[in-house]
Amino acid sequence: MRKQAQSKIFMLSVCLIMLLSLISGCSGNNDAEPAASGQPSASPEAAQQAADDNEVPASFKAGTYKAEADGKDGKIQVEVTLDAQSTITGIKVLNQKETAGIGVEAINKIKDEIISGQTLAIDAVSGASESSAAILTAVEDALKQAGGNVEAFKSRKIAKAGEGKTEQLSADVVVVGAGASGVSAAVSAADKGAKVIIIEKTATIGGASNLSWAGKFYNSSAAVSSGLKVSVEKEISDWIVNNHWRVDAAAIRQYVTKSGETYDWLNKKGYKTTFINFAGEQLHMLPAYETRQPTLRAMLAASVEKGGGQVITETTAKKLITGANGEVTGVVAEKADGTTLEITGKSIIMATGGYAGNKEMVKEAFGFEGVNGGLGQNxxxxxxxxxxxxxxxxxxxxxxxxxxxxxxATEKLKAEYAPFEASYPLMLSYLPTLMNVGPSGARFRDEAATLTSVAAANTSAFNGAYHLVIISQAQIDALKAKGMNGVKAPSLPGMPPEFYATFADQFKLDTPWKDADKVFESMVANGDGYKGGTIEELAQSAGLDAEVFAHDFNQYQEATKTGVDTEFGKAKEYLVPMGQSGPYYAIIAEVNNLGSVGGLLVNTQFQVLNDKRVPVKGLYAVGLESEGVLFNDTYVGNGVGLGYSFTSGRLGGEDAAAGALAK
Incomplete structure (x- = not known):
């Protein structure tokens, strides 16, 4: 079994490397000035207000100033020009690596608002709070360099044009959220003859699908023609058992038997996915990152807008409108300019992406305290x-x-080292040959769990907000000399392609890890790891229970000598000695949460159910918010999140349209 598992991991790694030639790259890494509609100028109202309340300090000096701040994916560097009246006349982005379609749009929007309003009192763009904060911080720094009146810019508020205004709209179907599931629902509903209005709180169409790489569409025409066919009944049976029967068997059957049709539906719509045999799994790689949002917008134009409907972005739903008998009849929303929209509809589809961006809600519901790797607006x-x-x-x-x-440690290290070197701690967190301990210092798993993403994530999360990967000086020396072969890595770390796209040529088992000593010292200096000359010193610096850590460390060292792991049964080939002396390092490793699963109970027509499990009339749900019918308490799929989002949207949109047109 272990040989089969190793073979599968090897095949996965080979597949991932091959995919790099097909993927255009991560959705970020845009070093040039973001595309924009043109440089704005200060509005007459803002210019007058600036003249009224902005006494130019004696220390102020007009000119062009450079500044930078940390965005979500790296430094955002700007060049800000101010005239003699301390008016910001231009903002040029010199360098940024934010996500295309999300962070980049936020940068453009914020810088335009700064100039037109002559203000720093600007709300963050929904879904891009870190990018928004970074551009504001950088411009503020430039103002400080110039000796400008920063407080005047931060206190100057510009009234929203739509405040106090209300607009009323109506449609057959109203979709709330324009991610993969929402767009699919809107398009399929429009194709059935319904007038559709879809609203989205951000400026971006596509949601989390813009950040992902593959979905699962069971027995798609491409998969079957390639010779890979899944046994439907076995898949459904295993799925139910693996989730301890606490799932909706009908919903699972619907997804497994209907998702293959979604592959053809998407391809026909122009959203072309590419089938790959992912070590026996039927995965379908999404289009190139930069083409996804334009393609989804084109789908909406060809169906929703062509049918007389509307696509309204930067509009946040606030509450559902209900009738006298509890039926849902519409939604109240607020546009970016402050205008209130009252949108009535016969069918309302919720596709708002869940709540993983709400730390407090995730902690209360699941006890998880790791990283939100999904969208902050959810x-x-x-x-x-x-x-x-x-x-x-x-x-x-x-x-x-x-x-x-x-x-x-990764992000801070990227500011000091090349991407490959900066990723040393990250890569080690994916290897089964190192010792892992929880926050107490206790070893908590067979580290071979790192070979499977879901197993790695859930075993870690069960033991606290983070875990520590222990590495000795002897192992670092081996990495410097022989690369990951030095610590007997059985295969390349099973990281997503976007994690290593920038250093794919070095991402090999035999690439020596130059400057590894310096990298790990920097990790400790940055506060993202720990060091100790002895295991006792490491326990003290990392806040571990010294007795617990010493016991488990010594027991693990004994296992590396005997080849027998009496605690967790780790395979002999993964028990690599650490040497007999320090120093020792502890890497802080965290779990990435891609999104919440569920929150609304639905039937196979995607109608939302009430406490009596009877449909709430007029209310539907698709995507992650309805996905809880597929899983018990933990997502254990691979590509299911995206596959289900597109499929539930396609089917749910048809059902919502049928319900609306029948009224």
Missing amino acids: IGEGLKMSWEAGAKVPDNFGGQMLHQTLAR
């Missing part, structure tokens, strides 16, 4: 609105999509 409003309208909170509420391991 904070649970859609669920709360639905619950207030009578929807049932599912019995298995709380599940999360824990799917990757992260090293806290």
Whole structure:
């Protein structure tokens, strides 16, 4: 079995490397000035207000100043020009690596608002709070360099044009959220003849699908023609058992038997996915990152807008409208300019992406305290609105999509080292040949769990907010000399392709790890890891229980000598000695949560159910918010999140349209 597992891991790694030639690269890494509609100028109102309240300090000096701040994916560097009246006349982005379609759009929007309003009192762009904060911080720094009146810019508020205004709209179907599931629902509903209005709180169409890489569409035409066919009945049976029977068997059957059709549907719509045999799994790689949002927008134009509907972005749903008998009849939303929209509809589809961006809600529901690797705008409003309208909170509420391991040190190290060197701690967190301990210092798993993303993530999360990867000086020396072969890595770390896209040519088992000593010293200096000359000193610096850590460390060292792991049964070939002396290092490793799972209970027509498990009339849900019917308390799929989002959207949109047109 172990040889088969190693073979599978090897095949996965080979597949991932081959995929790099097909993938255009991570959705970020845009070093040039973001595309924009043109440089704005200060509005007359802002210019007058600036003249009234902005006394130019004697220390102020007009000119052009450079500044930078940390964005979500790296430094954002700007060049800010101010005239003699301390008016910001231009902001040029010199360098940034934010996510295309999300962070980049936020940068453009914020810098335009700064100039037109002559203000720093600007709300963050929903879904891009870190990018928004970075551009504001950088411009503020430039103002400080110039000796400008920063407080005047931060206190100057510009009234929103739509405040106090209300608009009323109507449609057959109203979709809340324009991610993969929402767009699919809107398009399929429009194709059935319904007039559709879809609203999205950000400026971006596509949601988390813009950040992902593959979905699972069972027995798609491409998979079957390639010779890979899944036994439907066995897949469904195993799925139910693996989730301890606490799932909706009909919903699982619907997804497994209908998702293959979604592959052809998407391809026909122009959203072309590419089938890959992922070590026996039927995965379908999404289009190149930069083409996804334009393609989804084109799908909406060809169906929703062509049918007389509307696509309204930067508009946040606030509450559901209900009738006298509890039926859902519409949604109240707020546009970016402050205008209130009252949108009535016969069918309302919730596709708001869950609540993984709401740390407090995730902690309360699941106890998880790791990293939100999904979208920050997904904070649970859609669920709360639905619950207030009578929807049932599912019995298995709380599940999360824990799917990757992260090293806290990575981002800071990227500011000091090349991407390969900066990723040393990250890569080690994916290897089965190193010792892992929890926050107490106790070893908590067979480290071979690191070979499977879901197993790695959930075993870690079960033991606290983080875990520590222990590495000795002897092992670092081996890495410097022989690369990952030096610590007997059985295969390349099973990281997502975007994690190593920038150093694919070095991502090999035999690439020597130059400067490894310096990298790990920097990790410790940055506060993202720990060091000790002895295991006792390491325990003290890392806040571990010294007795617990010493016991488990010595027991593990004995296992590396005998080849027998009496505690967790780790395979002999993964028991690599650490040597007999320090120093020792501890890497802080965290779990990446890609999204929450569930929150609304639905039937196979994607109607939301109430406490009596009867449909709430007029209310539907698709995507992650309805995905709890597939899993018990933890997501254990591979590509299911995306596959289900597109499939539930396609089918749910048809059902919602049928319900609306029948009224």
